[in-house]
Amino acid sequence: MGPSSTSTETKPVLWRIGEFAKLTGVTTRTLRYWEEFGLLRPSNSGEGGQRLYSSTDLARVTRIRNLQELLGFSLAEVRTVLGAEEVDVLDRVRSELDSGDISASRRKALLDEAIVANDELLDRLDETLARIQAFRNERAGAADRLRQARAELKRGTART
Numbered sequence: 823m824g825p826s827s828t829s830t831e832t833k834p835v836l837w838r839i840g841e842f843a844k845l846t847g848v849t850t851r852t853l854r855y856w857e858e859f860g861l862l863r864p865s866n867s868g869e870g871g872q873r874l875y876s877s878t879d880l881a882r883v884t885r886i887r888n889l890q891e892l893l894g895f896s897l898a899e900v901r902t903v904l905g906a907e908e909v910d911v912l913d914r915v916r917s918e919l920d921s922g923d924i925s926a927s928r929r930k931a932l933l934d935e936a937i938v939a940n941d942e943l944l945d946r947l948d949e950t951l952a953r954i955q956a957f958r959n960e961r962a963g964a965a966d967r968l969r970q971a972r973a974e975l976k977r978g979t980a981r982t
Contacts, residue, residue, distance in 0.1 A: 834876050834920065836866055842875040846883045861886055861901055878917045906946065911939035
């Protein structure tokens, strides 16, 4: 459909597992494993139980990959983070907002719900980041002490 299409119907785009794997850059085997592990569930199923993925699933794959690649999280850690109730609320709200067939009052209620869930998630992330920063500071202090001990050893060797 090009720009001249006059259809106002907004049907969600769904991808079969092979198409979705190409789109996300992960293998179909990985998608199935993530499903078994409880990280990702296809939004829909087609004929014969065929897995169908939506834009909400695409966002979830992006989150999984970011947590793994950017933060170095294991799959178990990713599952813990994504298992947070706030993430489920945000995914549900996004899905309903994307459907496009909702009243203004329902849209407002959904946005209010998303704001609360997002704020709670931000609070949790801030707490996690503070713990990570404390651990980093501890490691930086240890690195300074190790370098200082090495420098003292080098100075002691030069005097002998």
